[in-house]
Amino acid sequence: MELRVLKYFLAVAREKSVTGAAHRLHVTQPTLSRQLKDLEDELGQRLFIRGSHSVSLTAEGMLLRQRAEEIMTIVDKTRSDFSEKHRIAGDVYIGGGESEAMSLLADAIRDVRDRHPGIRFHLHSGNAEEVMERLDRGTLDFGVLIQPVDISKYDALPLPYRDVWGLVMPVGHPLAEKKGISPDDLNGMPLIISRQVLQYGTTGNPCLDWLGKPVSEFNIAATYNLIYNATLLVRSGVGCAVTLDRLVPTGVKSGLVFRPFVPKLESALDIVWKKGQFFSPAATAFLDALQKRLEKR
Numbered sequence: 001m002e003l004r005v006l007k008y009f010l011a012v013a014r015e016k017s018v019t020g021a022a023h024r025l026h027v028t029q030p031t032l033s034r035q036l037k038d039l040e041d042e043l044g045q046r047l048f049i050r051g052s053h054s055v056s057l058t059a060e061g062m063l064l065r066q067r068a069e070e071i072m073t074i075v076d077k078t079r080s081d082f083s084e085k086h087r088i089a090g091d092v093y094i095g096g097g098e099s100e101a102m103s104l105l106a107d108a109i110r111d112v113r114d115r116h117p118g119i120r121f122h123l124h125s126g127n128a129e130e131v132m133e134r135l136d137r138g139t140l141d142f143g144v145l146i147q148p149v150d151i152s153k154y155d156a157l158p159l160p161y162r163d164v165w166g167l168v169m170p171v172g173h174p175l176a177e178k179k180g181i182s183p184d185d186l187n188g189m190p191l192i193i194s195r196q197v198l199q200y201g202t203t204g205n206p207c208l209d210w211l212g213k214p215v216s217e218f219n220i221a222a223t224y225n226l227i228y229n230a231t232l233l234v235r236s237g238v239g240c241a242v243t244l245d246r247l248v249p250t251g252v253k254s255g256l257v258f259r260p261f262v263p264k265l266e267s268a269l270d271i272v273w274k275k276g277q278f279f280s281p282a283a284t285a286f287l288d289a290l291q292k293r294l295e296k297r
Contacts, residue, residue, distance in 0.1 A: 001042060003075060006068045008035050009047070013065050016054045073139045080280075089118025090282035095131040096123075096144030097196075098227055100246045101161040101269045105144065108290040119282045127196050127225040135274055141283045146244070147267045148205045149196070154272035157290070160297050163267045165207060166260040168231065168248050169240040173257070180262030183212045190221035190239030192230045197242060198223065207242075210265045231256065 011021040012032070022029045040047050047061035057065060073093075080090040096102060109121050124131070124140065131143040135154070145151060146163060167181045175185055197207045198215055208215065221239040224230040230241045231248050235255060241248075243258075244267070250256050271290070273279075279287065 001039070003072070005035050005039050006071060008032055009039060010065065010068050010072065012036065012048070012055060013057055013061070016056065018055060070137055070139050077139075077280075080282075087118055088116045088281045088285055090280050091120050091122060092142075092280075092282050092286050093122045093124065093140045094142045094144070094286075095126055095134055095140045097127055097131070097146050098125065098247050099144065099146055099161065099163055099244065099269060101144060101159045101163070104159060104161070104293060105271070105290065108286060108293050111289040111293070112285050116282070116285055119285060121286075125226055127194070129196070130225070135272070138274075141273060141277075141279070142286075143272050144269060145272055146196075146269050148207070151270055151272050153275065155275050155277075156270040156272040157294065159269040159271060160294065161269050163269065164245040164260050165210070165242065165265040165267065166245055166258050167240050168227075168234055168243055168250075168256055168258050170234065170237070171252065171255050171257055173240065175240070175259065176257045178259060181259050182262055183210065186211070186218060188219055190219050192222045192224060192233050192239045192241040193220055194227075194242065195223045195225055206265060206267070210261060210263075 008021070008025060008027075011025050012018055015021040015024060018032055018036070019029055022032045025032065036048065043060070043064070045060040045064075046058050047064060048055045049058055077091055077093065094105065096105075112119055113121075124134065126134070128145050128149040131140065131145060132149075134140040135143045143154075144159070167175065167186075169176055175181060178185070197205070211218065219239075222230070222233055224233075224241075227241065227243050227247050230243070233239065234241050245258055245260065248254070248256055248258060250258050
């Protein structure tokens with residue numbers, strides 16, 4: 001399986017047209033069609049559903065698209081790591097959940113860019129499960145993980161932040177009059193909860209422990225992995241969202257309020273990377289800048 005053919009495949013998947021992809025790739029349509037047919041023969045799978053004016057992906061085609069995009073990301077990272085001989089440049093890939101702790105990384109990124117403007121940073125937002133999967137596959141250099149999550153298989157630096165858990169609700173909600181939310185306040189209430197909160201790991205799950213009873217006894221209306229779409233459900237009256245502080249705009253203009261859990265519930269954060277990982281000069285420059293920021297705090 002050649003990288004060139006994977007590039008052709010991705011172009012057709014994105015354009016949804018062999019003609020359009022051929023034009024973008026500057027190859028003839030018959031050449032492109034033959035390469036795609038050879039790829040299907042090599043894999044023994046049908047990858048495209050061919051219509052009269054467009055093509056779409058089969059289930060096998062969607063799987064290959066995911067794998068091909070990951071492969072091309074690694075190829076691009078490798079080329080970038082070796083392309084600069086006389087100055088520090090290249091790409092650094094960082095993934096993480098939504099957290100105020102990302103502001104510390106933003107400061108470190110600025111420090112690096114001030115010294116090495118040839119370094120480019122790529123941020124990926126996702127929950128812990130998705131970030132760890134990308135770390136393991138090599139498409140991320142670093143991941144910021146919000147506890148609870150098992151980080152024993154990674155090297156890690158703890159970040160000096162504690163995210164506070166609580167409830168986001170409409171301004172006019174009865175619980176908005178309270179200064180804090182207790183587990184009993186949630187009885188029978190439609191809740192919108194992060195999927196990470198619903199999982200017990202080897203390190204336990206403080207949020208589930210705080211709730212004090214099985215998840216099955218709560219009225220879970222929806223789950224989410226990132227909070228923005230969950231706030232749309234809150235505004236629509238679907239339920240109230242269990243989330244971290246300072247992630248959602250609150251106040252009269254937004255129509256939402258945040259109230260912390262009582263007793264107080266906090267989550268620690270870590271930045272992690274694969275054990276024994278060989279860092280590019282660009283990734284090393286970022287880690288050095290972050291460590292200097294941590295030493296100053």
